[in-house]
Structure formats: structure tokens, C-alpha cells
Amino acid sequence: MTQVPEQARGVIALDPVACTSCMICVRECPDWCIEIDSHTEEVTEPGARRPRFVAVLDRFAIDWGLCMYCGICVEVCPFDALFWSPEHDYPASEPGGLVQETQRLADWLPSVPQR
Amino acid sequence: MSVYAVADAPGIRVHVADLGMACCAVEFAAALGRGLLVEAPDDGEPSARVLVVSGTVTDVLAPSVLAAWEALPAPKAAMSFGACSNTGGPYWDSYSVTKGVDQVIPVHSYVPGCPPRPEALIDAIVELAASA
Amino acid sequence: MNIDAGAWSSTVADRVADGFVYLDLLTAVDRPGDGSIEIVLVLLRLDDAAACTLTTSIGRAEPRLASLVTLFPAASWHEREIREMFGVEFAGNPDSRPLLLSPGLGVHPLRKDTVLVTRAVTVWPGAPDRSGSAAPPGAQDDEPTSSGRRSRRASLPPGVPADWLREEGS
Numbered sequence: 412m413t414q415v416p417e418q419a420r421g422v423i424a425l426d427p428v429a430c431t432s433c434m435i436c437v438r439e440c441p442d443w444c445i446e447i448d449s450h451t452e453e454v455t456e457p458g459a460r461r462p463r464f465v466a467v468l469d470r471f472a473i474d475w476g477l478c479m480y481c482g483i484c485v486e487v488c489p490f491d492a493l494f495w496s497p498e499h500d501y502p503a504s505e506p507g508g509l510v511q512e513t514q515r516l517a518d519w520l521p522s523v524p525q526r
Numbered sequence: 527m528s529v530y531a532v533a534d535a536p537g538i539r540v541h542v543a544d545l546g547m548a549c550c551a552v553e554f555a556a557a558l559g560r561g562l563l564v565e566a567p568d569d570g571e572p573s574a575r576v577l578v579v580s581g582t583v584t585d586v587l588a589p590s591v592l593a594a595w596e597a598l599p600a601p602k603a604a605m606s607f608g609a610c611s612n613t614g615g616p617y618w619d620s621y622s623v624t625k626g627v628d629q630v631i632p633v634h635s636y637v638p639g640c641p642p643r644p645e646a647l648i649d650a651i652v653e654l655a656a657s658a
Numbered sequence: 659m660n661i662d663a664g665a666w667s668s669t670v671a672d673r674v675a676d677g678f679v680y681l682d683l684l685t686a687v688d689r690p691g692d693g694s695i696e697i698v699l700v701l702l703r704l705d706d707a708a709a710c711t712l713t714t715s716i717g718r719a720e721p722r723l724a725s726l727v728t729l730f731p732a733a734s735w736h737e738r739e740i741r742e743m744f745g746v747e748f749a750g751n752p753d754s755r756p757l758l759l760s761p762g763l764g765v766h767p768l769r770k771d772t773v774l775v776t777r778a779v780t781v782w783p784g785a786p787d788r789s790g791s792a793a794p795p796g797a798q799d800d801e802p803t804s805s806g807r808r809s810r811r812a813s814l815p816p817g818v819p820a821d822w823l824r825e826e827g828s
Contacts, residue, residue: 415645422638438784442609442618443815446783475638476612476626500649503636504657506628509612585760619777619817621767622759 417524419497420480424519425471429492432466436484436493444477445484446470471516475501476509494523530558531566532648538655539566541575545594548581550608550641557644563651573655575602577631578647582610582617583624595631603634603654607647612636663714667724670699670712674729677703678710684726684736686744688718688770695721695744716746725750743768778822782815 415421432449448470455462485493496519503509532538542563544554557563577598583591595604606627609615617623627633634657635650661669678701687696694715701710716723725748726733737748738757745766765772814820 415643419643421643421646434784438816440784441816442616443780443783474613476636477609477615477618478638479609479616479640481640499639499643499646501638502646502650502653503638504634506626506633506636509636509638586758614776619774619780621763621765621772621774625776 415497415499417497418495419499420482420495421497421499422475422495422501422519423473423478423482423485423516424494424496424523425473425513425516426492426494426520427468427471427513427517429490430468430471431490431492432468433489435487435489439483439487441481441483442477442479444474446472446474468513471513472510473516474510476503476507494520496520496522497524498522529566529568529572530563532651532655533562533564534648535652535655538573538652540651540655541572542578542651543576543594543598544578544580545591546580547583547587547591548610550580550610550639553639553641553644554578554580554607554647557647560644562644562648574651574658575599576651576654577602577604578607579604579611579627579631580607580641582615583627583630584622585624586622588624588627588630591627592630601658603658604631605635605637605650605654606633607637607639607650608642609638609640612638615640659711660713660715663716663723666697666714667726667729670701670726670729673701673710673712676710677705678708680704681726681730681732681736682709684733684740686740686746686768688744688768689715690718690770693718695746697723697740697746699726721746723748727751727753742766745769773822777815777818782818784815 432447434447437445437447447468449466449468451464452467453462454465482495485495498519528542530540530542532540544551546554575598577595579591606612610617610623611627614620614623614625618625624630635654637646637650639646680702682702683698683700685698687698689696695718696713696715699712702708714723721744723746725737727737727750734751734753735757737751738753738755740746741748742757742759743766
């Protein structure tokens with residue numbers, strides 16, 4: 412297959428470890444194609460005066476059927492959790508088949524150039 | 527309706543009717559221009575007969591898309607190429623855009639992108655030919 | 659120049675007599691604040707490339723204006739578009755066919771109070787109650803403002819006016 416430029420905007424990869432479920436990408440998305448489910452957990456660290464609350468990501472999904480590949484989510488992410496990847500081979504055979512969940516989005520990470 | 531061979535998969539010959547509705551049609555042209563698809567002689571049954579709907583389908587034009595699909599002889603497959611024909615894409619909230627060409631015709635392959643790369647067209651054609 | 663709606667076609671005819679024979683633009687602007695629709699016409703004079711802009715305001719409730727098709731046959735397309743998009747009737751335009759939209763659409767999309775139904779009924783994935791906690795990191799450190807302005811802003815999707823939003827739970 413022909414070589415695709417590595418900066419091509421083929422798909423967006425998610426680093427679920429870096430994601431803090433802050434929802435900024437969801438709110439900025441013009442197509443409303445990103446969904447995040449999360450919950451907060453209480454963490455008590457020894458010696459701390461009071462417990463800390465951390466957001467835990469339950470679900471991150473992008474509907475590639477809707478996405479217009481504008482890259483706003485990649486730009487606004489304050490925690491560097493979203494990256495462009497040049498991968499383009501993921502057609503779907505059924506409606507709704509273009510919704511990719513957390514693990515599928517994370518699987519694109521190795522194809523991201525020069526992270 | 528033209529007959530094309532896929533440059534990287536010489537066994538595959540496809541009849542393609544490109545229904546260029548908007549800018550995604552340029553990527554179809556790019557696939558030809560870069561030699562990913564090459565014109566082939568029209569001899570014998572093709573690997574697949576594909577209607578490629580590339581671009582924005584509006585409610586006004588939807589009947590024409592249906593007519594193009596019905597005019598295509600079987601066996602055939604329909605490819606929705608790009609976000610607009612997949613779901614309406616950037617026009618998902620529009621008053622005039624059909625929210626996915628699959629509301630009008632059966633779709634066998636949804637190609638994501640805005641626009642999809644020309645290589646993505648080849649990916650989907652190869653997949654359709656394999657499943658035909 | 660803003661002219662009285664009653665003098666619309668006669669004023670345009672005067673400009674044509676002055677050499678402004680090229681129809682450059684005919685469109686409309688919805689001004690719900692004034693209860694009016696503004697019709698905008700731009701004519702060009704080809705000899706010296708001079709432009710002439712004429713505007714007139716008509717009532718928004720039953721917008722009606724004299725057609726210019728006798729002066730400019732091509733104005734028919736623009737008037738048909740304005741009729742579909744803004745609901746303005748052009749008296750004297752014999753062509754009643756729809757131009758761009760589905761005949762049964764039932765709304766005039768370029769009126770500013772036209773609701774984009776899909777945007778209004780789709781649940782915004784960014785709504786605070788949509789995602790479990792969804793508190794932005796650091797938010798728990800901020801004291802909520804007494805006005806509550808911050809949270810209201812965060813709950814409104816961009817591009818959806820407040821009066822479009824569905825009632826809670828509907």
C-alpha cells in the first residue's frame with residue numbers, strides 16, 4: 412500500500428492514562444461526537460489532612476461517522492491525552508460501527524509518530 | 527460507471543459508479559490521479575459493483591441517490607464515503623441534510639473521514655471485493 | 659440607502675435608469691429584535707464600477723414586498739430563495755416553485771428563531787449531568803460562585819440558545 416504521510420489526520424489515538432475525564436474535548440467538539448463517562452474516587456494519602464478526589468475514566472468513545480477531523484479536541488486537551496495518527500483503514504460494515512471505545516482508541520497509540 | 531483495477535491488489539476489478547455529491551468526490555479523483563485505482567478493460571464479471579456516495583446528501587437530492595442505486599444492476603454494494611454521507615457529519619444539525627445516506631439506500635461499507643484519504647477508499651473497495 | 663418598502667420597485671427602477679443595470683446581490687437579514695426583515699439589494703453600474711446598495715425593512719409577521727422580476731428577470735431566483743429562507747412573499751413574482759428546500763419543510767431556516775431540531779433534541783454529551791461526576795479537575799478546589807454563573811455556562815452547549823433547551827427530563 413502507498414505510503415501515507417505520517418502527519419496525516421487519519422484517526423485520533425487516546426492515552427487513557429493521561430486522560431483526566433475533564434470533559435474539555437467533549438464540550439469543544441463541534442459535532443458532539445465524543446462521549447466520556449467517569450466517576451470520582453476518594454483517595455486518602457497517609458499524612459494528608461483531608462482526602463483527595465480523583466476522576467476515574469470509565470468510558471471514552473469517538474463516533475468516527477460523525478467526526479469532522481477538525482482536531483480541536485487534540486488541540487484543547489490540557490493533558491496530552493489525544494494524538495493524531497495516520498491510520499486510515501477502519502471502514503465499518505454496519506451503522507454505528509464507527510463508534511470506537513476506549514480500548515480501540517488506545518490501540519491506535521503505537522501508530523502515532525514521534526510521541 | 528467505470529471499471530477499475532486496484533493497483534496494489536491486481537486481482538480485484540471493480541465497477542464503480544461515483545456519486546460525487548460534495549468535496550469528498552475530490553478524494554475519489556485523487557485515488558485515480560495518484561494511480562491507486564487504474565482504469566481497466568470492461569471484460570467479464572467484476573469483483574464488485576459499487577455505488578460510491580461521496581459527499582453531502584440533502585433531502586432534496588435523496589430521491590436521485592435512490593434512483594442511481596436502483597439503476598445499478600445486481601449484485602451491487604453501496605459505499606458511504608465520508609462523514610456527510612455516513613451521518614450528516616459537520617451538517618449533523620442541518621435543516622436540509624439527510625442524516626446519513628443509509629436512510630435512503632442500504633449501505634455495505636461506511637468509510638470514516640472528513641474527507642477520508644484516497645487510501646481509505648482503496649481499503650474499503652478491497653474489503654467489499656473480499657466479502658462479495 | 660434605506661428606502662420605504664412602498665417605494666421599493668420605483669426606486670430600483672430609477673437606479674436602473676441611472677445606469678445601475680447589473681444585479682449583484684439580493685438577499686435578506688432577519689432582525690427579530692426590531693420585528694423586521696431587511697431586504698438588501700446591491701446594483702452595479704458597469705461603466706464606472708460604481709455600486710449602489712438599497713435596503714428596505716418590512717414587517718416580520720407578514721413580510722411582503724414588490725417583486726423586481728420585471729426589472730431583472732434573474733431576481734426571480736433570489737426572491738424564491740428569500741421566500742424559502744425567510745418567508746417573504748414577493749408580489750408579482752409568478753414563479754411559485756420551491757428553489758432549494760424540500761417542499762414540506764415547514765420552516766424558514768434563515769429566520770433566527772428557527773430551531774435546528776436535531777441540535778435541540780440531541781443530548782449534549784458535554785452536559786454536566788451526562789457523565790457521572792464530570793467535575794473538571796481542580797473544580798473541587800474552587801468554591802462555587804454565589805451567582806452560579808459558571809455552572810450555567812458550562813451546562814449550555816455551544817450554538818444552542820437557552821430557549822431551545824428541552825425541559826428537564828423531557
